Amino acid sequence: MEHFIEGVHNYCDRWCERCIFTDRCRVFAMEKEDRPVAANDPKWETSLEPLSKSLEEARKLLEYMAMEKGIDLTQTDPEFEKNRNEQKTRVGDHPLMKKSMDYMEQSGEWLEKGQVKIYTEKIFEGVNLGIKSMQEGEREILALRENLEVIRWYQPFIVAKCRRALMGKEDGYENQFPEEERGYNGSAKIARIAIERSMRAWAGLLGFFEEEESALFRILASLQQSQVYLEKEFPHMDLFIRPGFDE
Numbered sequence: 001m002e003h004f005i006e007g008v009h010n011y012c013d014r015w016c017e018r019c020i021f022t023d024r025c026r027v028f029a030m031e032k033e034d035r036p037v038a039a040n041d042p043k044w045e046t047s048l049e050p051l052s053k054s055l056e057e058a059r060k061l062l063e064y065m066a067m068e069k070g071i072d073l074t075q076t077d078p079e080f081e082k083n084r085n086e087q088k089t090r091v092g093d094h095p096l097m098k099k100s101m102d103y104m105e106q107s108g109e110w111l112e113k114g115q116v117k118i119y120t121e122k123i124f125e126g127v128n129l130g131i132k133s134m135q136e137g138e139r140e141i142l143a144l145r146e147n148l149e150v151i152r153w154y155q156p157f158i159v160a161k162c163r164r165a166l167m168g169k170e171d172g173y174e175n176q177f178p179e180e181e182r183g184y185n186g187s188a189k190i191a192r193i194a195i196e197r198s199m200r201a202w203a204g205l206l207g208f209f210e211e212e213e214s215a216l217f218r219i220l221a222s223l224q225q226s227q228v229y230l231e232k233e234f235p236h237m238d239l240f241i242r243p244g245f246d247e
C-alpha cells in the first residue's frame with residue numbers, strides 16, 4: 001500500500017531529525033536507502049556522492065522526457081534566457097531578498113564573533129566556583145544550544161525559500177491556478193514559519209547576552225522586516241495547505 005504523503009517534502013523545513021513524517025516521506029525513504037553505504041565508507045557522508053547520484057538520476061529522466069517530446073536540450077532559447085535573467089534581477093532587487101540577505105549576513109557575523117563560546121565558558125566557570133548549581137548550568141547550556149540550533153538551521157533556509165517564492169511568482173506560470181494551489185504561496189508559508197521560529201530563538205538569546213542587546217535587536221529587526229515584506233508580497237499564503245503539515 002502506498003503510504004507516502006504526496007509532496008510532503010516540498011514545503012517542509014528539511015529538518016528530518018525533528019520531522020514527524022519521516023515514515024511517510026518519499027525523499028526520506030530514498031535518502032535512507034543510501035545510508036547503509038555510509039556504514040562501509042566513513043567518508044561517504046561528507047562526500048558529494050549522494051548529491052551527484054540524485055543529480056545523475058534527474059539528468060537521465062530529463063533527457064528521456066525531452067527526447068520523447070522531440071526537444072533538443074543542447075539548444076538554448078535566447079528569448080527565454082533574457083526573460084529569465086530579467087526575472088532574476090528583479091528578484092535580487094526585491095526588498096524581501098535584500099532584507100533576508102541582510103539577516104543572513106548580520107546573524108552570521110554575530111555567530112562568528114565568539115560570544116557563545118565566551119558565555120558557555122562563563123557558565124562552566126560559575127559551576128566550578130559554586131556560583132550556580134550543576135543543574136542550573138545544564139539547563140542554561142541546553143536552552144542556549146536549542147536556540148542556536150534553530151537559528152543555525154533556518155539561517156540559510158529563509159533566504160533560499162524567499163528567493164524560491166519570489167521566482168515562482170515572477171515566473172507567472174502558476175497564476176493560472178487559484179491562490180491555494182500556487183506553490184510559491186507554500187514556499188512563502190514555510191519561509192514565514194522559519195522566520196517566526198528564528199525570531200523566537202533570537203528572543204531566547206536576549207536573556208543570555210544582555211550586553212549584546214542592541215546587536216540582537218538589530219538582527220530581530222531584520223527578521224521582522226523580512227516578515228513584513230513577505231506578507232505584503234504573498235498576502236494569500238495561508239490559503240495554501242502544505243501536504244501533511246497543515247492537514
Ligand code: SF4
Binds near residue numbers: 014017022026027028
Ligand atoms: S517531510 Fe520531513 S522527512 Fe521529509 S524531507 Fe521534509 S523534514 Fe525530511
